Amino acid sequence: MIRVQREDFDVGVELDKLTRGNRTIGGLASFVGLVRDLHDPQEDGVAAMTLEHYPGMTEKMLANIEAEAHRRWQLDASLIIHRYGRMEPGERIVLVACASRHRDAAFDACRFLMDWLKTKAPFWKLEETASGERWVEARDSDDAAARRWTKDPKAAE
Amino acid sequence: MIRVQREDFDVGVELDKLTRGNRTIGGLASFVGLVRDLHDPQEDGVAAMTLEHYPGMTEKMLANIEAEAHRRWQLDASLIIHRYGRMEPGERIVLVACASRHRDAAFDACRFLMDWLKTKAPFWKLEETASGERWVEARDSDDAAARRWTKDPKAAE
Amino acid sequence: MKILYFAWLRQRVGRAEETVDLPDGVTTVGGLVDWLKGRGPGYAAALANPALVRVAVNQEFARLDAPVKASDEVALFPPVTGG
């Protein structure tokens, strides 16, 4: 299941909904991405962040990514919730969760979803700092993380 | 933080507490283990499960495992909650969560905690089935999973 | 053709969306990008570095040699940074 929304989400409620009634689930791996304020002396503190997205394509890409995870691993349930709009440090941005009979599949699929989402879902982060606005640049490490999954899919199972 | 308890826990509340007020956290990886009823025609259905543990040693081992994760990865916060006593299919058994500036550290540490916990924390599962009680046997795959982390710790970072 | 712009690419072009009449001879994503560059200094600045421009045709990522036609929805944007 995928959701793209402006409002915050309740992690406990979402995870409960995902597993309730399914007694074949042995493990539920999840990841929550948060707005971070590094207070790095080298950088400005981040006062807030605005996530821009491409309505329509976002939903399409998230659904594609989720379908790919289900092709690669035996999952009982999965969920991607991604917010857009303005958020302050400490706020939740994204929730990804995968439930499976086995914990390895749940962990692998959850990480795969995050890695692919980071490089394939059309979101852009605009940070507000004391010295003005700046667009967050794509990171090579995210590309490298996504490439972990481009080898033989079987190798990741 | 570690907790060993008979009662259930609220995943959303626990995860919120773990990250609240810390604005350097970029990612929170978590895992929930559930009582599974496979309804496998090869096996009996599991009506319930009782987790026996070794009070005192359990807390000691969980604290050791958590400390080891903090030595290996840069974590802002971590949590292990493990239940004991009788549980029915669908009930939560364990929650492991790791928060870090970076998602790779959060994911790796969370998985490490689960893998080590499975092989080092003194818990034993007794399943109730239609044909009687049976003790769950240790799985080679859990030993193999734990061995993933016994190589050079740096390699896992 | 409907064209969408996002993030700093949108800011440099100065608009989020426009509908253009595709000139004859523009049949690929690469041809479209080259043609757009000539539409003004904002476009030229936005599209100056091809390494920082991603293109989606009908909401799917597309390479420079992918075909485009008048009925397509084309989006131009920088590398994505969500999650």
Place this chain on the structure above:
Amino acid sequence: MKILYFAWLRQRVGRAEETVDLPDGVTTVGGLVDWLKGRGPGYAAALANPALVRVAVNQEFARLDAPVKASDEVALFPPVTGG
């Protein structure tokens, strides 16, 4: 010495806990396990397969050659299956 038993090992021995007087000559985990085997058929059955017996001394995993003394808390149990 305080000795604890868990899971099916506890069931086979027939008790969860006991306090024993360590005989002279029993100075290691291995020596203790051998001595316990002679205490009755339940003990012998519980400890028959060394591959399925784990030992903790003072709540830390210990190998067969680890030393034991009267003031220790020793626990015997099968491989763990939590999580």
